[in-house]
Amino acid sequence: MSTLIRGGRIVTxxxxxxxDVLIDGETIAAVGPQLEAPxxxxxxxxxxxxxxxxxIDPHVHIYLPFMGTYAxxxxxxxxxxxxxxxTTTLIEMCCPARGDDPIEAFELWLGKGERSACDYTFxxxxxxxxxxxxxxxxxxxxxxxxxLKVFLAYKGAFGIDDGELYDTxxxxxxxxxxxxxxxxxxxxxxxxxxxxxxxxxxxxxWHEPSRPRRVEAEGVHHLMTFAEMTGAHVYCVHxxxxxxxxxxxxxxxxxxNAWVETVIPYLVVDKSYAELPDFQGAKYVMSPxxxxxxxxxxxxxxxxxRLISTVATDHAPFDFAxxxxxxxxxxxxxPNGIPSVENRVTLLYTHGVAxxxxxxxxxxxxxxxxxxxxxxxxPRKGTIAPGSDADVVIWDxxxxxxxxxxxxxxxxxxxxxxxxxxxxxxxxVLVRGAVQVAGGKFVGELGHGQFLRREPTHF
Ligand code: URP
Ligand code: ZN
Ligand code: ZN
Numbered sequence: 001m002s003t004l005i006r007g008g009r010i011v012t013x014x015x016x017x018x019x020d021v022l023i024d025g026e027t028i029a030a031v032g033p034q035l036e037a038p039x040x041x042x043x044x045x046x047x048x049x050x051x052x053x054x055x056i057d058p059h060v061h062i063y064l065p066f067m068g069t070y071a072x073x074x075x076x077x078x079x080x081x082x083x084x085x086x087t088t089t090l091i092e093m094c095c096p097a098r099g100d101d102p103i104e105a106f107e108l109w110l111g112k113g114e115r116s117a118c119d120y121t122f123x124x125x126x127x128x129x130x131x132x133x134x135x136x137x138x139x140x141x142x143x144x145x146x147x148l149k150v151f152l153a154y155k156g157a158f159g160i161d162d163g164e165l166y167d168t169x170x171x172x173x174x175x176x177x178x179x180x181x182x183x184x185x186x187x188x189x190x191x192x193x194x195x196x197x198x199x200x201x202x203x204x205x206w207h208e209p210s211r212p213r214r215v216e217a218e219g220v221h222h223l224m225t226f227a228e229m230t231g232a233h234v235y236c237v238h239x240x241x242x243x244x245x246x247x248x249x250x251x252x253x254x255x256x257n258a259w260v261e262t263v264i265p266y267l268v269v270d271k272s273y274a275e276l277p278d279f280q281g282a283k284y285v286m287s288p289x290x291x292x293x294x295x296x297x298x299x300x301x302x303x304x305x306r307l308i309s310t311v312a313t314d315h316a317p318f319d320f321a322x323x324x325x326x327x328x329x330x331x332x333x334x335p336n337g338i339p340s341v342e343n344r345v346t347l348l349y350t351h352g353v354a355x356x357x358x359x360x361x362x363x364x365x366x367x368x369x370x371x372x373x374x375x376x377x378x379p380r381k382g383t384i385a386p387g388s389d390a391d392v393v394i395w396d397x398x399x400x401x402x403x404x405x406x407x408x409x410x411x412x413x414x415x416x417x418x419x420x421x422x423x424x425x426x427x428x429v430l431v432r433g434a435v436q437v438a439g440g441k442f443v444g445e446l447g448h449g450q451f452l453r454r455e456p457t458h459f
Contacts, residue, residue: 001025003433004037008046008394012053012383013365021051023390026432030386044428046394052364053384054088054391054431055345058371059123059180059237059261059312062092063112066157067335068326072317072412079117079449080442081342081409086426087118088391088436089381089452090341091371093149093180094122095158102126102136106145116449117442118431119391121375123149123180127157129164134171141175144453146376147235148177152219153184153287162226169232176456178374179227180235180261183219183244184211184288193332204281207331208271208289216288217243224251224258233257233458235374238314240266240288242298245307257458259374260307262299263314264344265290268351269416282324283414285334286314300357309370311348315341317412339412343403346422349395354423376454394428399440401425409442 003023010019010031020035021028037043062078064071073081082090092113096105106124113120124145126133137148150168151158160168172179192210196202201209220236224247227234236248239260248258265286270293273284284290302308316337318324327334340347345367352358358366372382380389401422405415429437436444 001433002029002038002041004035004041004043005046005051005392005394006043008049008051010051010384011360011364013361013369016360021384021392023430023433026390028384028386028388028390031384044394049427050395050397051384052086052393052395053368053382054393054429055086055367056089056091056371056377056381057082057087057313057315057341057344058091058310058375059263060090060092060315060341061095061337063109064095064316065097066316067333069318069323069335071337072319073410075113075116076446077409077411078315078341082118083429083431083436083444084409084426084440084442085342086345086393086395086429087341088429088431089377090118090120091375092120092122093125095125095149096127097157098127102133103139106140110451113449113451115446117436117444117446118449119452120449121145121452121454123147125149125158126164126168127151127160129160129167137171138175141177141456146177146454146456148172148179149181150179151182152222153182153186153189155186155190159186165226166230169226169230173230173232176459178233178235178458180237181223182238183216183223183236185215185218185222188215188218197330197332202330204279204285204327204331204334205275207274207285207334208291210331211287211289213241213243213291216241217247220244220247224248224256227251227258228254228256235259235261237261237312238263238288239308240291241295245298245302249307259309260302261310261312262303262308263312264340264347265338265416267296267299267311268347270296279328282327282334283320283416284338285324285331285336286316286338287336300352303366304358304362309366309374311344311366313340313344315339317410319413321413338416339410340416342408342410343417346425347417350421350423376457377452390430390433392430393426395424396427397424399423399425399427
């Protein structure tokens with residue numbers, strides 16, 4: 001089966017021209033001007049449209065036992081949401097609890113992905129490190145997982161101690177795995193939380209003061225020091241502020257191999273949302289927290305200068321009713337996370353490209369190509385080139401609409417962006433040659449998604 005996408009403006013991280021994309025089965029066969037369509041080819045007219053490589057979200061949570069509850073989405077709902085939002089590959093954090101067996105956890109998460117409509121892979125979480133863990137991580141790496149995840153936060157839950165961090169990074173260096181890390185000083189967070197609660201400061205507006213910018217920067221500095229001592233390659237997830245970015249810049253000057261992710265909420269919403277009355281602020285509680293508005297221009301500039309490599313979501317969906325409400329009397333009990341896997345790409349386009357903050361090449365690079373390169377998926381994913389998987393987004397730049405929870409695919413009872421205007425949207429989305437979205441709606445097949453085996457590249 002072949003498909004010809006005719007006459008669109010094809011934009012990758014390093015090229016931009018009007019032409020055609022010829023797809024043969026699951027892969028791209030040719031890219032260029034006025035390609036011949038073989039007999040029986042389905043032709044999609046893309047005149048006036050933008051053609052992007054499928055977007056990659058390198059930080060999502062779908063199955064997540066966390067803070068006494070479970071994240072709401074399944075792979076069915078999350079992958080449909082991802083696809084209507086233009087994301088064709090998800091990299092989920094596999095987050096076992098400290099006592100769990102890593103291989104059993106990996107297999108549990110793997111099983112959850114079977115009904116996915118888009119492709120997926122995992123960062124393997126390390127929440128304990130001992131000899132058995134080391135053996136298990138070697139096996140998981142052999143089974144195609146080329147990245148790990150550690151938490152320097154969440155004391156008593158996913159967080160690891162410094163000895164475990166050192167051992168994890170040393171093993172990663174040996175195996176060529178990149179280590180993604182949640183960076184906040186967990187001792188400081190615990191102390192500040194207790195002080196605030198003791199002073200009767202219990203609402204969601206106190207979440208940010210309990211995890212201030214310096215606490216995040218300290219976590220990043222800590223990770224950088226350990227990366228320097230072990231030679232491991234590291235990736236700071238959900239980076240929210242200038243102080244944290246400065247810690248990475250300083251490490252770059254020392255030769256540390258470190259990359260930075262930010263997430264879409266930090267670029268478009270700020271801590272005033274977590275201060276909304278009537279506990280509505282709980283919808284905006286995530287960690288690290290939403291920051292002062294003055295951080296946003298810094299993040300956009302860091303994206304433009306490529307100090308920030310990727311824009312992810314940290315999609316972690318918890319209903320407002322019954323889940324966020326668990327923390328009505330104590331902000332430390334509000335399940336952390338802002339659902340956004342469906343909205344990342346359209347918000348990045350609307351608030352980044354359409355406002356002139358970033359150009360189209362940066363949009364594609366940060367939304368797709370860099371994640372593919374860093375996590376061992378390139379050039380299979382992250383570009384439009386002969387031989388690459390035919391993951392293609394046909395984008396309508398003239399579309400105008402609004403975000404609303406009533407119409408979203410994410411299985412959660414609110415949208416953090418309710419009523420927001422959007423400019424442009426994915427009109428048609430293909431995953432390995434199969435049309436999964438048409439006219440902006442999911443029309444595809446659950447179970448079409450594949451687990452992506454990856455090779456280590458970070459030696
Ligand atoms: O608030 C967040 N970030 N929730 C998900 C868990 C994590 O820290 O990534
Ligand atoms: Zn995190
Ligand atoms: Zn996360």
